[in-house]
Ligand SMILES: Cc1ncc(COP(=O)(O)O)c(C=O)c1O
């Protein structure tokens with residue numbers, strides 16, 4: 001299995017090389033050259049398997065021979081051993097035909113743990129075997145950063161630097177990033193918003209001298225391995241609802257488009273997915289684009305669902321690549337227009353291609369709060385604000401003939417203020433992190449300046 005860049009100019013890489021590189025050297029994102037498929041019988045055979053066994057069968061064809069079957073299976077087992085629920089991704093029924101897929105039972109209480117716990121294991125195995133070390137830099141609106149720090153803290157072959165927008169993450173998210181004591185993790189609070197953090201990260205990847213000097217690696221969903229690990233729970237959920245003999249739809253709270261793109265890959269692999277619904281908050285560039293064809297960035301408005309306060313949605317590039325017939329030069333041109341003019345227009349043919357797979361909707365702040373309140377009062381379910389956006393949009397897109405699964409992307413206790421405002425209840429943190437607010441914090445304030453950031457990273461890794 002080879003991986004090619006969405007901009008068509010970077011060399012094709014193996015799974016392991018693509019995982020360790022993050023962003024392609026032409027600025028694009030790696031995608032598989034071909035998508036392996038699973039037949040209805042292959043999917044039927046997933047019935048009754050554990051999450052780990054399902055993960056092995058779904059991901060194995062993408063991984064190539066860098067990892068043996070035995071090693072890959074062991075790493076999957078280790079990755080999910082620390083989850084707080086035996087099913088790993090359990091489902092609860094919200095209403096007839098509407099299910100909530102709980103993706104928040106991992107160590108940092110958000111769906112990011114599904115991929116991050118696994119790639120922590122994959123990185124460690126690959127780097128030890130190669131005798132290499134890397135510098136991971138990540139950009140976060142709160143959850144990727146905490147999951148990355150949890151997965152990579154204390155590893156010998158890795159330094160991890162996480163850029164988060166100062167004052168724009170929840171207190172639980174911030175403390176999850178700033179309280180670990182391991183010397184190889186560095187929480188950096190940047191003056192700006194998430195898109196600024198992500199732009200600086202991409203600038204570092206495009207500064208080849210710096211990239212090669214520090215051996216830069218990325219664990220945002222620009223890294224294909226992140227997307228791959230997230231494909232698995234679409235299979236586990238759909239199979240438990242009757243796939244391949246029954247179609248299933250999914251609604252996904254969306255920001256950087258990584259999670260829903262994983263659903264699209266599951267569909268391309270043969271999982272009978274009817275609708276994939278993008279649910280956004282008031283930062284609704286994706287909903288506007290799927291409605292009108294215009295991808296136009298605007299101001300990022302802070303919301304009660306801060307993890308989705310995103311305007312430049314990285315993985316949308318992967319969807320555009322397919323919608324433009326895998327024409328890397330067309331994608332490169334759109335991305336140039338985005339950089340120079342703040343937006344682009346999707347051609348009619350490509351928009352039609354996108355709409356064949358994706359529908360969309362948005363929830364305002366008031367609608368999000370009302371949904372949290374309603375889910376609590378009528379169903380006894382406490383939702384985080386991101387998941388509430390999914391539930392609200394799913395309700396508008398449901399078709400009674402097809403089960404709808406809404407992805408619950410974070411635990412309500414990560415966003416207690418919004419949940420309390422809506423429901424009157426302040427959700428407690430799980431016992432294992434009950435002392436989070438007593439631990440000392442360690443964080444560095446940084447300017448939104450590439451050269452200052454690169455200097456800081458160089459100094460820290462050379463200490
Ligand atoms: C809790 C939560 N929900 C939803 C999202 C959006 O996911 P994606 O960026 O993959 O679209 C994020 C951030 O990525 C998140 O942290």
Ligand SMILES: N[C@@H](CCOP(=O)(O)O)C(=O)O
Pocket residue numbers: 139140141142143144145219220221222255256258307308314
């Ligand atoms: N919501 C994310 C933003 C980064 O997304 P990623 O999936 O590309 O890592 C976060 O919580 O950091």
